Amino acid sequence: MEMKENKLVDLSMDFAVNIMRICDKIKGHYSTVNQLERSGTSIGANIREANYAHSKNDFIAKLQISLKECYETEYWIELFVKAQLLDRDEAKVLYNECGTIRRLLVASINTAKENMK
Secondary structure (H helix, E strand, O other): OHHHHHHHHHHHHHHHHHHHHHHHHOOOOHHHHHHHHHHHHHHHHHHHHHOOOOOHHHHHHHHHHHHHHHHHHHHHHHHHHHOOOOOHHHHHHHHHHHHHHHHHHHHHHHHHHHHHO
């Protein structure tokens, strides 16, 4: 479990940096760019918070928030692609990174829930 958590911390940090760089490239549309930046960077912040959770339930709750933020981030990426404000190839890289984080989060949440039984 610990190794997976470290990988999540590293991947989510790299993803947040990539999101910030993409957001810098998109001109105008401040409020939606802000939404993408907030959800994309929140994933890692909540993963980091989970590592200092008060209880197993708190740990799971923080990871579930990160998972929700992954889904929201994917929505914003898709919106920017459809609006032709984000290159499809750049979006594909972000989707792949976000998908990897999402799968690791689901696995971590499931493991944590199993360990509570």
